[in-house]
Amino acid sequence: MIKLEKGFYRHQDFSLQIDLEIADQNFCAILGPSGAGKSTLLNIIAGFESLSSGTLNINGHDFTAAPPAARPISMVFQDHNVFAHMTVQDNVAIGIDPSLKLSRAQLVAVQAALERVGLGHYGARLPSHLSGGERQRVALARVLVRQSKILLLDEPFAALDPGLRLEMLKLVQDITTERKLTTLLVTHQPDEAKRVAQSVIFVDGGVVQKPQQTNTFFSQTLPEVAKYLGQSN
Amino acid sequence: MASSYSRIVQALIACTILAGLLPLFWLVLHSAVSTFALDRSIFSVLLFTLEQAFLSTVFSLALGMFTARALARRDFLGRKAILQSFALPMAVPAIVAILGLTSLFGESGIFPHFFELYGLPGIVLAHVFFNLPMATRIFFYGLQTAQPENFRLAAQLNFNEPAIFKHVEWPLLKTLLPNVGALIFLLCSASFIIVLTLGGASSTTLEVAIYQSLRMDFDLPRALQLALLQILLSAVLVSAAAQMIKAGIVTPALRQNIRRFDNQMFASKLFDVCLSVVALAIVLPPLIAVVAQGLFHLHFTALTMQALSTSFAVALLSAVVALLLAWPLAKVNDAPSQIASLAAFIVPPAVLATGWFLLIFRFVDNAFTTVAFIILLNSLMALPFAVSALRIGFARITRDHLKLAKQLNFSPWQIFQNVELPILRRPLAQAFLMASVLSLGDLTAITLLGSHGIITLPSLLHIEMGHYRSGDAAGTALLLLIICGGLTFVAEKTYDQA
Numbered sequence: 001m002i003k004l005e006k007g008f009y010r011h012q013d014f015s016l017q018i019d020l021e022i023a024d025q026n027f028c029a030i031l032g033p034s035g036a037g038k039s040t041l042l043n044i045i046a047g048f049e050s051l052s053s054g055t056l057n058i059n060g061h062d063f064t065a066a067p068p069a070a071r072p073i074s075m076v077f078q079d080h081n082v083f084a085h086m087t088v089q090d091n092v093a094i095g096i097d098p099s100l101k102l103s104r105a106q107l108v109a110v111q112a113a114l115e116r117v118g119l120g121h122y123g124a125r126l127p128s129h130l131s132g133g134e135r136q137r138v139a140l141a142r143v144l145v146r147q148s149k150i151l152l153l154d155e156p157f158a159a160l161d162p163g164l165r166l167e168m169l170k171l172v173q174d175i176t177t178e179r180k181l182t183t184l185l186v187t188h189q190p191d192e193a194k195r196v197a198q199s200v201i202f203v204d205g206g207v208v209q210k211p212q213q214t215n216t217f218f219s220q221t222l223p224e225v226a227k228y229l230g231q232s233n
Numbered sequence: 234m235a236s237s238y239s240r241i242v243q244a245l246i247a248c249t250i251l252a253g254l255l256p257l258f259w260l261v262l263h264s265a266v267s268t269f270a271l272d273r274s275i276f277s278v279l280l281f282t283l284e285q286a287f288l289s290t291v292f293s294l295a296l297g298m299f300t301a302r303a304l305a306r307r308d309f310l311g312r313k314a315i316l317q318s319f320a321l322p323m324a325v326p327a328i329v330a331i332l333g334l335t336s337l338f339g340e341s342g343i344f345p346h347f348f349e350l351y352g353l354p355g356i357v358l359a360h361v362f363f364n365l366p367m368a369t370r371i372f373f374y375g376l377q378t379a380q381p382e383n384f385r386l387a388a389q390l391n392f393n394e395p396a397i398f399k400h401v402e403w404p405l406l407k408t409l410l411p412n413v414g415a416l417i418f419l420l421c422s423a424s425f426i427i428v429l430t431l432g433g434a435s436s437t438t439l440e441v442a443i444y445q446s447l448r449m450d451f452d453l454p455r456a457l458q459l460a461l462l463q464i465l466l467s468a469v470l471v472s473a474a475a476q477m478i479k480a481g482i483v484t485p486a487l488r489q490n491i492r493r494f495d496n497q498m499f500a501s502k503l504f505d506v507c508l509s510v511v512a513l514a515i516v517l518p519p520l521i522a523v524v525a526q527g528l529f530h531l532h533f534t535a536l537t538m539q540a541l542s543t544s545f546a547v548a549l550l551s552a553v554v555a556l557l558l559a560w561p562l563a564k565v566n567d568a569p570s571q572i573a574s575l576a577a578f579i580v581p582p583a584v585l586a587t588g589w590f591l592l593i594f595r596f597v598d599n600a601f602t603t604v605a606f607i608i609l610l611n612s613l614m615a616l617p618f619a620v621s622a623l624r625i626g627f628a629r630i631t632r633d634h635l636k637l638a639k640q641l642n643f644s645p646w647q648i649f650q651n652v653e654l655p656i657l658r659r660p661l662a663q664a665f666l667m668a669s670v671l672s673l674g675d676l677t678a679i680t681l682l683g684s685h686g687i688i689t690l691p692s693l694l695h696i697e698m699g700h701y702r703s704g705d706a707a708g709t710a711l712l713l714l715i716i717c718g719g720l721t722f723v724a725e726k727t728y729d730q731a
Contacts, residue, residue, distance in 0.1 A: 048385050048494070068494060069391035080382035085404045098387075098396040146390075 002045065002150065002182065004208075007054035009037075009044060016040055018054070018208040020201065022184070024149075027176050028211055029193035030186045032203035033228055038186040041201075041208055042152045045184070046075045058150070074143040075152040078159065081139035082127040088114065088138050089123035095142035106145075113144040117171065133157075133164045140171065144179070151176065151183045158188060165189075169196055190229060194218060204228065239561035239570060246558065246573045249609060250580050253588030254464075257457055260591070275442075275458055282438040282466070285353060285428075286421040289360035293417050296361070297368025298406055300512040302398075303505035304369070305376040306495050315509065316373065317725065319366035322516060324721035325714060326674025327426040328691050330362055332698060332710045333519025334431075336526055341703075343522075355431040358515070360424065364417045366516055375409045376402060381491050388494035394501055415474035422466060423581045425677045439463040443583040444681060447590065460584040471578050475571070520714070527711025530704045536693065537709065544673055544689040547604065551611035551672035552665050555619045558612060559664060563623035564653075574620035577613040585610065586681035594683070603685040610678040615668035622667065626660030627653075659727050666724035670717045690716075 007018035016037040022028055030038045043049040045056065047068035055064045063071055074095075082091045092110045093102050102110065114120050117137040127135055136156050143151055153172065157165040173196045176183045184201075187193060193200050193214060200217040202209045204224050217225070304312055322330070336342050338350040348354060383401045392400065428441045437445070443459045446452040562570040577585070589606060630652060638648050654661075676691040684692060690713050697706035 046385075046389065048388070048492070068385070068388040071389075073389070075385070075389060077382045077385070080380040081386065083383070083386075083400050083404075086400070094400070095390055098390055098392045098400075 003057040005055050010052045020210045027183045028199045029197035030201045036203040072148045073150045074148045076139045076156045078155045092141045095146045113141040117141045151181045153185045239565040243573045253585035256588045256591035278442045288357045289421040290417045292361045293364040293368045300369045301372030322366045324717040329710045333523045336522045352436045359427045360421045384493045419470040440583045526707035530708035532708045540688045540690045540693040548669045548672035551608045552668035554612035555615040555668040559619035563620045600685040607678045611672040615671045619664040622664040626657035663724045663727045670720045
């Protein structure tokens with residue numbers, strides 16, 4: 001359970017009010033207009049931004065001031081998820097040990113993760129020899145070996161072609177179910193939310209709304225949501 | 234799209250270079266072969282040239298790299314001030330820095346026996362004074378080009394300090410290291426005024442030895458041998474440093490800070506603080522010495538005013554000529570243009586002056602030709618910097634701009650007025666200021682070409698120092714520092730807003 005209580009974030013002119021609970025093993029999409037604070041919400045949960053006031057609680061423990069590494073979280077960004085000078089295998093292995101000293105069992109886990117995301121034969125390659133989609137698969141393989149229970153995705157497939165995007169989305173959905181993860185996906189595509197998310201968090205006007213069932217969200221008629229979805233008038 | 238303007242400029246530069254080189258080759262062909270057996274003394278000059286350049290480069294790189302890292306990973310009060318003050322040495326005339334160093338470590342300085350100022354140690358210190366801040370700024374800029382995601386990922390994966398260095402910082406520094414190294418080696422191996430004033434009989438570089446055999450000993454064959462060696466060396470170094478020069482030797486913009494999440498261990502904090510202190514201890518004291526001594530000796534005698542106005546006139550004309558040459562070269566930016574812009578790096582000033590001396594000054598030697606060639610040499614020396622600044626501006630003119638101009642059927646003049654000038658206003662101002670600063674502080678051209686009664690501020694300072702008029706010298710040095718520092722500050726502001 002991720003719980004943000006009376007959360008308030010401020011940076012210069014931008015502010016965000018957050019008060020919500022996200023249940024375990026939930027696939028949750030985060031929607032809202034550009035610049036509303038969708039990524040900020042993920043950064044606060046991951047520890048890359050800090051709340052001005054309020055608390056963040058994960059599974060009953062207070063993480064409000066915890067450094068990023070201490071949180072049970074893996075995050076995948078839109079780009080630059082791999083270190084360019086490292087092989088694919090090392091890019092995954094570094095999720096287990098930053099000094100890259102892995103036991104035999106850990107190396108097996110790395111290979112298994114690569115196979116799970118469809119990169120079983122790519123271990124020795126450098127990221128520059130991969131496509132954009134393949135690089136994001138490397139990031140997902142790293143998520144698998146890290147075994148954190150929360151997965152944050154910040155528009156990870158925005159730059160991919162529609163077909164590939166759906167394929168990657170399916171992979172994330174499967175991983176979420178297999179590993180019993182709680183997944184938060186920031187996206188610009190309401191379709192993606194409809195397809196994979198159990199619930200939707202809508203961010204607009206400096207407020208993060210509480211999660212709603214996906215069906216409920218898309219059948220409602222709140223004016224700001226209708227405007228965002230292009231259904232006004 | 235090579236315009237005829239760019240071809241004319243390329244041809245002009247080629248002519249001035251050939252005017253410098255041809256007399257040398259002509260003499261080579263018409264001299265006895267025995268003249269060209271390299272003697273032991275020339276070999277030792279070459280060795281010293283390489284030795285001092287190597288040591289200066291190693292110290293500047295090592296200190297600069299880790300100082301840049303310290304500044305990049307820590308945000309503290311005064312960080313921006315340090316980075317800005319590190320732009321200053323590039324503007325400080327060599328002769329002013331030398332005055333600062335001698336008033337600290339010279340015979341009658343504050344710490345007379347602390348340090349051997351004359352000879353290798355002093356030359357290396359002076360070179361590090363100039364190049365350490367430049368290296369620091371380039372490396373700092375390089376570290377700022379890191380992807381912010383890399384630091385977030387590092388924080389999430391619990392990277393320790395060695396891991397961050399190995400996986401994030403080093404890959405960025407590694408690509409810059411050979412280029413910055415080659416650039417510093419190039420600048421140090423061709424450095425003239427510093428070696429001339431701080432060197433001695435056994436510590437002389439090719440550049441200074443050329444000047445001495447030409448102007449002091451009238452030993453033409455020796456000057457030729459040295460000049461040819463110097464050209465060979467600079468050609469190798471320029472091709473090594475070409476990438477750095479192309480990327481922009483102008484002061485890089487200080488991009489907005491990347492948020493970092495490094496674990497702040499006490500030991501690494503201490504290391505960073507010590508490094509910053511060492512770097513500041515090299516850069517600031519000579520400047521402080523100049524300011525502190527000069528404050529009580531600022532004077533504006535008739536001679537000072539005359540030198541001041543001469544300096545400004547020469548600098549202004551040099552900067553205008555430099556821009557006229559730089560504009561088409563930066564715009565076309567093809568291989569011949571790139572080589573032309575580096576002419577004064579490839580064929581160093583002492584060699585050019587030797588050739589011009591043989592070709593022209595032996596026959597026509599009056600104040601007018603001297604000034605004309607001083608301006609020409611100054612503008613050639615400023616050219617790499619001016620082209621570099623303008624090239625960044627031209628890169629901002631996109632294909633869409635040009636398509637639009639074509640669609641609207643603009644004439645070349647209209648393109649200049651409506652597309653190029655608005656976009657290049659700031660780089661142009663910056664290039665102009667930099668070229669002016671370089672010419673204002675330059676003592677090389679006037680020393681190499683002879684003064685003919687012409688006195689600029691740096692040459693006045695040199696004379697005052699030579700006659701041990703330390704009070705007057707202190708005042709003149711401060712005046713130069715204020716002018717060059719002020720113009721650089723304006724150029725920096727221009728760039729930050731660009």
